Amino acid sequence: MFNENNHDVLEWSLNGKTLRIIPWGHGLRVCDSFGNVEHNWALTEIVDKQDNFLIEYDNSKAKITNGKTTAIVDNDGKIIFYNQTGKILLEEFWRFRKKDIKRVNSSTFVDENMLNNFVSALKIAGREFHPILGGDYQIHTRFEANDDEKIFGMGQYQQKQLNLKGCQLELAHRNSQASVPFMLSNQGYGFLWNNPSIGRVTFAQNITDWYACDTKVIDYWICADDNPKNILKDYTEVTGRTPEMPEYGLGLWQSKLRYRTQDEVLKVARKYYDNGIPLSVIVIDYFHWPNQGDFKFDKTYWPDPEKMVDELQKMGTKVMVSIWPNIDKQSENYQEMSDKGYLVKSDRGNGLTMLFQGNTTFYDTSNPQAREFVWNKIKSNYYDKGIQLFWLDEAEPEYSPYDYDNYRLKQGRNTQIGNLYPKLYAKGFYEGLKREGKTKIVNLVRSAWAGSQKYGVLVWTGDIDSSFRSFKYQYQCGLNMGIAGIPWWTSDIGGFHGGNPEDNEFRELIVRWFEFATYCPVLRMHGDREPHTIPMSKFGGGKVETGADNEIWSYGQRDFEIMKKYTKERTMMKDYIADIMHEAHSKGYPIMRPLFFDFPNDQRAWNVENQHMFGDDLLVAPIFEYGAREREVYLPEIEGHKKWININTGDMYDGGCSYRIDAPLDVIPVFKISQ
Numbered sequence: 001m002f003n004e005n006n007h008d009v010l011e012w013s014l015n016g017k018t019l020r021i022i023p024w025g026h027g028l029r030v031c032d033s034f035g036n037v038e039h040n041w042a043l044t045e046i047v048d049k050q051d052n053f054l055i056e057y058d059n060s061k062a063k064i065t066n067g068k069t070t071a072i073v074d075n076d077g078k079i080i081f082y083n084q085t086g087k088i089l090l091e092e093f094w095r096f097r098k099k100d101i102k103r104v105n106s107s108t109f110v111d112e113n114m115l116n117n118f119v120s121a122l123k124i125a126g127r128e129f130h131p132i133l134g135g136d137y138q139i140h141t142r143f144e145a146n147d148d149e150k151i152f153g154m155g156q157y158q159q160k161q162l163n164l165k166g167c168q169l170e171l172a173h174r175n176s177q178a179s180v181p182f183m184l185s186n187q188g189y190g191f192l193w194n195n196p197s198i199g200r201v202t203f204a205q206n207i208t209d210w211y212a213c214d215t216k217v218i219d220y221w222i223c224a225d226d227n228p229k230n231i232l233k234d235y236t237e238v239t240g241r242t243p244e245m246p247e248y249g250l251g252l253w254q255s256k257l258r259y260r261t262q263d264e265v266l267k268v269a270r271k272y273y274d275n276g277i278p279l280s281v282i283v284i285d286y287f288h289w290p291n292q293g294d295f296k297f298d299k300t301y302w303p304d305p306e307k308m309v310d311e312l313q314k315m316g317t318k319v320m321v322s323i324w325p326n327i328d329k330q331s332e333n334y335q336e337m338s339d340k341g342y343l344v345k346s347d348r349g350n351g352l353t354m355l356f357q358g359n360t361t362f363y364d365t366s367n368p369q370a371r372e373f374v375w376n377k378i379k380s381n382y383y384d385k386g387i388q389l390f391w392l393d394e395a396e397p398e399y400s401p402y403d404y405d406n407y408r409l410k411q412g413r414n415t416q417i418g419n420l421y422p423k424l425y426a427k428g429f430y431e432g433l434k435r436e437g438k439t440k441i442v443n444l445v446r447s448a449w450a451g452s453q454k455y456g457v458l459v460w461t462g463d464i465d466s467s468f469r470s471f472k473y474q475y476q477c478g479l480n481m482g483i484a485g486i487p488w489w490t491s492d493i494g495g496f497h498g499g500n501p502e503d504n505e506f507r508e509l510i511v512r513w514f515e516f517a518t519y520c521p522v523l524r525m526h527g528d529r530e531p532h533t534i535p536m537s538k539f540g541g542g543k544v545e546t547g548a549d550n551e552i553w554s555y556g557q558r559d560f561e562i563m564k565k566y567t568k569e570r571t572m573m574k575d576y577i578a579d580i581m582h583e584a585h586s587k588g589y590p591i592m593r594p595l596f597f598d599f600p601n602d603q604r605a606w607n608v609e610n611q612h613m614f615g616d617d618l619l620v621a622p623i624f625e626y627g628a629r630e631r632e633v634y635l636p637e638i639e640g641h642k643k644w645i646n647i648n649t650g651d652m653y654d655g656g657c658s659y660r661i662d663a664p665l666d667v668i669p670v671f672k673i674s675q
Helices: 098-103 228-239 262-274 305-314 334-339 368-381 414-435 468-483 504-518 557-572 574-587 603-607
Strands: 010-014 017-024 027-033 054-057 061-066 069-074 079-082 088-091 127-131 137-143 151-156 168-171 178-185 189-193 199-203 208-215 217-224 252-254 281-284 318-323 326-328 359-362 389-392 407-409 443-445 457-460 523-525 612-614 618-620 630-635 644-646 657-662 670-673
Touching: 010 061, 010 069, 017 061, 017 069, 027 061, 027 069, 069 217, 079 217, 088 189, 088 217, 137 217, 151 468, 168 178, 178 228, 178 468, 189 228, 208 217, 208 414, 217 228, 228 574, 252 262, 262 281, 262 305, 305 318, 326 334, 368 414, 389 414, 407 414, 414 443, 468 504, 468 612, 504 523, 504 557, 557 574
Parallel strands: 252 281, 252 523, 281 318, 318 389, 389 443, 443 457
Antiparallel strands: 010 017, 017 027, 027 217, 054 061, 061 069, 069 079, 079 088, 127 137, 137 208, 151 178, 168 199, 178 189, 189 217, 199 208, 326 359, 612 618, 618 670, 630 657, 644 670
């Protein structure tokens, strides 16, 4: 059962299956499998075990301690996790009767001697491997539900809940959904599901159940600490931290669907410059290329990119270009990439993975040679022309349809490793830029997985609708993405789908969203506004229509003045934002975070889902309702004789109380702590 000769790893075996609990950074890594099939996946950083590391064996159990995390495994293989005070954090969920143990269905691999302290006829295993005909295993990892638990993180899901207790989440990427399977609990632990298989997790009131549909191994990491900041620090220590944000990333980014020519780009940038409004980045969206997969400008509409880049740089503006992983069959690169095995393969059908403005297949980011091939095209056609910022769109990728079981990559079946796709997409560009000597690397990416942050990803929430309801959903996305370890996050101001600049409700929405975005990691205009124009031609980069204007002056003089005011506010905060960006790089802290992150001892702070801290000094209370001109704000308890100051009025407030705060259209309530 126990391998008592191993004092580096707690090891327990039965019936050909081995459970290994490994000291990993400040926590413990759990691997259970038939044979040694471990992959580090998200756990890419080598961190030594802690000074108090210890493994002890006796006749009935084994105990492993590393840092503040302890696991005890009994003779039957059941695991219970404790913190440094002996409090139970997680306990495996087992339901068996002794006499039923040897009658378990032979197709389900369950340890034969289950648990002495459970008497149940349910026949439910805490760790279950169920064979797939002709394949590997479906697995479940089940834990007892903790009373009064609150759960945060897990990436971004289009829903209203910040606290994920009671939710079921798909462990898969979709356009506007990014699965980053790290959760933080108010019970004092963090938990990483270190498995890129397609699956789901259920945080129910009666059970927590992690499920993978196609895998060889149960693999997760757990870390105990009383302070959320320490948990995020420990988690990002073993998965990697974001690079330093370059200075140009701190200001206003301008984008729309879509600038069609270099003259349109220059016209917009010149107007910002002439109005004295600093523009940090301007973005060139999709179909600036002849065909998907050509990875270059269509010269008909972009005749001299170097000249465009040079003029923009003189105005203090960087250029970002959209990159898609789609390779059209008409692309000049398709045949070579197909011949060399650089494309995602379909097990059924005609081999296409998306139909949009052509018949396309995604390139296989799990193939290092494919990543190198694409980067070499990018370097030749963009980087060498002065463009060093890339928008990695379609990064889930956006399979059409999302038949995850139909696709196969170099590293394995999509059902087994598919969630790695956006991380490896970003890795290819990060490593290419790093070889060119870049260190402060940032690329805009439409999805992420655990550890993506180390590759300089700025994640945004995809093609969302333009509504106040959607606005609320993105708020939860941003906060939970930060708790999942990815601090660089943004959303399309005003939403992506729809939104007419002449509509009064939409004008109010975009103003409120812009105010909020001022206190987000990146301030970025983007959207597909109505009405559309007709395509410029039937060929190349001219064959796709474009939306209406989406610059800050596109919504009338009143709203222009408000957005100009907050652009100035953002500029004035650059030193402060640079400091909290450095904190994200050095400690792994989110830029925007729920109140409990800075005030974990204030129990009311754990319940607030419509306010956030921007760094540790500014409390922000966005307006999420059309027509609202005031809102309730909770100000957490603070130590000593300090008070909260409303930066808009100078009024002072005691902590630990709620207040009704005025919020006219040109004001977002923001507070700081007195010195």
